[in-house]
Amino acid sequence: MEDKKIVIVAALTQLIEQLICNMTVVALPQIAIDLNFNIDMMMWVNMIYLCSLVAFCIPGAKIISQYGVKKSTLYCFILLFISVLISIFAVNPYLFLLSRGIQGLSCALLSVSIYMLIVNDLDEEEVGPALGIVGSAGYIGMLIAPSFMGFTMFFTSWRIAFLIFIPIILILFVLLRGVKKEWTTEKQKIDNLGSLIYVVTMALLAYGITILDEWGIVLVVASLILLILFVKVEKRVENPIYNLKLLKDARYVIGNYAAMAAYFTTTIAFSAITFYLLYIHQYSEFFIGLILLIAPIIMVGLSGFSGRLTKRIDPRIISGVAMAFIFASMLLYSFMHHFTLDYVIFASVLQGIGAGLFSAPNNKYVLTLVDVEDLPDASSLLSTSKEFGKILSGGIYTLIFSIFIVGGQLGDSSVNHLLMLSTHIMMMLNAVVAFSAMALLFYSYTKYELEYNLRTVAYIKRVFSTWVKDMF
Known part of the structure; x- marks a missing residue:
């Protein structure tokens, strides 16, 4: 019974994390009017959330594991509850931005803790299916967030959208508190200097990538310098905030890169489809919303199946095949302006199959590569990789827009060809x-399962040799 509670808590937590992260884009114009935001402050509504999210995943993992995964998760629910209340009752832009920063912090810690709950509590054969359910919930939240906010604003207001989370968070708190188990690691001194350097590094990197103008490039360069300093500091301390030795395992690095690639491609593809259907074909927002639901529905249907499939097939094979579907869909999207709507729908189906098959196997692959004591580090880097993928793709797309569409207005016929070029x-x-991630996943399987592959090759040679003798 407790196992089911933990899976439910992890899935619902993943759902509301993605909703909170992605839903404010639709409400920004109205929030700006109600709270008297200027243009710069509007940009910071999502910026401060993302910077906080990527900055605190890794430092927070050490605290969570040492002070108790369940207890820390409960405190995170309280923190998220307070941040949502601040959003609801915010009377000026500064309070609202404060709430977004706290939401980023609490969601960063929750994204780490839910993986630790599942991997620590469940047997290894059950980890894949559970991660499939959690992955489905995350995809649902990420992809219905704009529609959720849009419908809520149509009938009530953006504040009600935040209010809806209050009972959900309370339910999660009660459910998790009913779990009797607790998971901790040996308490060690926290590396405060390393934590500080890392937080500043990731905040500057996330901000710099998102704007990618002259100042953005400066911030990215500064963050890379700080990253080098962080590595040097971590090598010298006894208890680093992240075990850098994990990065010596190529399989681990490939798994995290694949996670980054999946979120890099999936999230920005939905923005591209929206622009294409809205500005080129001038479909209604309602119709576009229906088209955008195709991939999420398929993702939800396949995510649980792919988790169960890991019991019989190596997760890297499943993830590699999933990336092949994503690769094919991205190729089709890149030429969608030459074809009809049916073509876009077919590409969305391929994307949904790929994303649905990918998440659970790759999560299991990464999280089960490490020892139990390194699970906090593995969970935190996996979460960071996913969010970093979203930030990086958004920054690059914005940069491409700024290069080709200078001073133009989306929707004008004169810039439509530039929109499609971008x-x-x-x-x-x-x-x-996507292709690089697919190739690396298959390489990881063939390279690091050498003994099994040699037996397979020997068997094929023996069968082939027998077949040739029979033929002649």
Whole structure:
């Protein structure tokens, strides 16, 4: 019974994390009017959330594991509850931005803790199916977030959208508190200097990538310098905030890169489809919403199945095949302006199959590669990789827009061809990223399962040799 409670808590937590992260984009204009935001402050509504999210995943993992995964998760629910209340009752932009920063912090810690709950509590054969359910919930939240906010604003207001989370968070708190188990690691001194350097590094990197103008490039360079300093500091301390030795395992690095690639391609593809259908074909927002639901529905249907499939097939094979579907869909998207709507729907189906098959196997692959004591580090880097993928793709797409559409207005017939050129370039880049992840996953399997592969090759040679003798 407790196992089911933990899976439910993890799935619902993943759902509301993605909703909170992605739903404010639709409400920004109305929030700006109600709270008197200026243009710069509007940009910070999502920026401060993302910077907080990627900055605190890894430092927070050490605290969670040492002070108790269940207890820390309960405190995170309280923190998220407070942040949502601040959003609801915010009377000025500063309070609302404060709430977004706290939401980023609490969601960063929750994204780490839910993986630790599942991997620590469940048997290894049950981890895959559970991660499939959690992955489905995450995809649902990420992809219905704009529609959720849009419908809520149509009938009530953006504040009610935040209010809806209050009972859900309370339910999660009660469910998790009913779990009797607790998971901790040996308490060690926290590396405060390393934590500080890492938080500043990731905040600057996330901000710099998102704007990618002259100042953005400066911030990215500064963050890379700080990253080098962080590595040097971590090598010298006894208890680093992240075990850098994990990065020596190529399989682990490939798994995290694949996670980054999946979120890099999937999230920005939905923006590209929206622009294409809205500005090129001038379909209604309602119709576009229906088209965008195709991939999520398929993702939800396949995510649980792919988790169960890991009991019989190596997760890298499943993830590699999934990336092949994503690669094909990105290639089709890059040329969608030459074809009809049916073509876009078919590409969405391929994307949904790929994304649905990918998440659970790759999560299981990464999280089960490490020892139990390194699970906090593995969970935190996996979460960071996913969010970093979304930030990086959004920043690059914005940069491409700024290069080709200078001073133009989306929707004008004079810039439509530039919109399609920008989308073509971004989707081709997506295809390259997906193909590289696919190739690396298959390489990981063939390279690091050498003994099994040699037996397979020997068997094929023996069968082939027999067949040739029979023929002649």
